[in-house]
Amino acid sequence: MSNFLYLFRGGDEAFDKLSQEEKQAHMEVWGAWMGGLKEKGKLLDGLPLGKDGKVVHNRGEVVTNGPFAEGAEMVGGYLIVSAKDYDEAVEISKGCPIFDYEGSFVEVREILSMEH
Structure with missing residues:
Protein backbone atom coordinates (compact mmCIF):
# COMPACT_ATOMS: atom_id res chain seq x y z
CA MET A 1 0.00 0.00 0.00
CA SER A 2 1.08 3.55 -0.74
CA ASN A 3 -0.27 6.95 0.19
CA PHE A 4 -1.53 9.33 -2.48
CA LEU A 5 -2.27 13.04 -2.36
CA TYR A 6 -5.36 14.33 -4.14
CA LEU A 7 -5.23 18.02 -5.01
CA PHE A 8 -8.64 19.42 -5.90
CA ARG A 9 -8.72 22.17 -8.52
CA GLY A 10 -11.54 24.38 -9.72
CA GLY A 11 -15.24 24.40 -8.99
CA ASP A 12 -15.18 27.38 -6.61
CA GLU A 13 -16.97 29.76 -8.97
CA ALA A 14 -19.84 27.32 -9.59
CA PHE A 15 -20.03 26.48 -5.88
CA ASP A 16 -20.16 30.17 -4.91
CA LYS A 17 -23.26 30.62 -7.12
CA LEU A 18 -25.25 28.00 -5.20
CA SER A 19 -27.87 28.85 -2.61
CA GLN A 20 -27.00 28.19 1.02
CA GLU A 21 -29.20 25.07 0.95
CA GLU A 22 -27.45 23.78 -2.19
CA LYS A 23 -24.05 24.42 -0.63
CA GLN A 24 -25.06 22.51 2.49
CA ALA A 25 -26.35 19.60 0.39
CA HIS A 26 -23.11 19.52 -1.59
CA MET A 27 -21.03 19.53 1.60
CA GLU A 28 -23.10 16.58 2.82
CA VAL A 29 -22.16 14.72 -0.39
CA TRP A 30 -18.49 15.44 0.36
CA GLY A 31 -18.98 14.22 3.94
CA ALA A 32 -20.61 11.00 2.76
CA TRP A 33 -17.88 10.34 0.18
CA MET A 34 -15.08 11.01 2.65
CA GLY A 35 -16.88 9.04 5.36
CA GLY A 36 -17.11 6.04 3.04
CA LEU A 37 -13.39 6.26 2.32
CA LYS A 38 -12.66 6.48 6.04
CA VAL A 75 -5.97 24.22 -5.35
CA GLY A 76 -9.04 24.26 -3.13
CA GLY A 77 -8.32 21.29 -0.89
CA TYR A 78 -6.58 17.99 -0.48
CA LEU A 79 -7.01 14.41 0.68
CA ILE A 80 -4.44 11.80 1.54
CA VAL A 81 -5.63 8.30 0.71
CA SER A 82 -4.13 4.85 0.98
CA ALA A 83 -4.27 2.69 -2.14
CA LYS A 84 -2.42 -0.34 -3.46
CA ASP A 85 -1.23 1.50 -6.58
CA TYR A 86 -1.92 4.39 -8.95
CA ASP A 87 -4.74 2.49 -10.65
CA GLU A 88 -6.66 2.13 -7.39
CA ALA A 89 -5.90 5.72 -6.37
CA VAL A 90 -7.25 7.00 -9.70
CA GLU A 91 -10.33 4.79 -9.44
CA ILE A 92 -11.10 6.14 -5.94
CA SER A 93 -10.73 9.73 -7.20
CA LYS A 94 -13.43 9.21 -9.85
CA GLY A 95 -16.12 9.37 -7.14
CA CYS A 96 -14.99 12.81 -5.95
CA PRO A 97 -17.85 15.32 -5.55
CA ILE A 98 -15.73 18.10 -7.07
CA PHE A 99 -16.90 16.89 -10.47
CA ASP A 100 -20.50 17.73 -9.52
CA TYR A 101 -19.81 21.48 -9.71
CA GLU A 102 -17.43 22.06 -12.59
CA GLY A 103 -14.29 21.08 -10.71
CA SER A 104 -11.50 20.98 -13.25
CA PHE A 105 -9.71 17.91 -12.04
CA VAL A 106 -8.24 15.91 -9.21
CA GLU A 107 -4.46 15.69 -9.38
CA VAL A 108 -3.32 12.33 -7.98
CA ARG A 109 0.27 12.17 -6.72
CA GLU A 110 2.06 9.41 -4.86
CA ILE A 111 3.60 10.48 -1.55
CA LEU A 112 7.17 9.20 -1.48
CA SER A 113 9.33 8.32 1.50
CA MET A 114 12.34 10.46 2.38
CA GLU A 115 14.22 7.29 3.39
CA HIS A 116 16.80 5.97 0.95
Missing part, protein backbone atom coordinates in the same frame (compact mmCIF):
# COMPACT_ATOMS: atom_id res chain seq x y z
CA GLU A 39 -14.80 3.40 6.79
CA LYS A 40 -12.81 1.46 4.18
CA GLY A 41 -9.52 2.57 5.74
CA LYS A 42 -8.61 4.60 2.64
CA LEU A 43 -8.86 8.17 3.99
CA LEU A 44 -5.90 9.31 6.07
CA ASP A 45 -6.41 13.08 6.08
CA GLY A 46 -7.99 15.90 4.12
CA LEU A 47 -9.31 19.42 4.44
CA PRO A 48 -10.33 22.40 2.30
CA LEU A 49 -7.81 25.20 1.85
CA GLY A 50 -8.37 28.94 2.22
CA LYS A 51 -8.52 31.04 -0.95
CA ASP A 52 -5.81 33.46 0.23
CA GLY A 53 -2.17 32.65 0.76
CA LYS A 54 1.41 33.85 0.59
CA VAL A 55 4.15 32.89 -1.83
CA VAL A 56 7.67 32.90 -0.36
CA HIS A 57 10.60 33.42 -2.74
CA ASN A 58 14.36 33.24 -2.17
CA ARG A 59 14.23 32.09 1.45
CA GLY A 60 11.87 34.90 2.38
CA GLU A 61 13.62 37.77 0.61
CA VAL A 62 10.37 38.31 -1.29
CA VAL A 63 6.92 37.44 0.06
CA THR A 64 3.93 38.14 -2.15
CA ASN A 65 0.21 37.63 -1.90
CA GLY A 66 -0.99 34.54 -3.69
CA PRO A 67 -1.66 32.01 -4.92
CA PHE A 68 -1.84 33.40 -8.43
CA ALA A 69 -3.43 30.50 -10.28
CA GLU A 70 -6.58 31.11 -12.31
CA GLY A 71 -9.84 29.91 -10.72
CA ALA A 72 -9.83 26.58 -12.55
CA GLU A 73 -6.23 25.98 -11.49
CA MET A 74 -6.58 27.03 -7.84
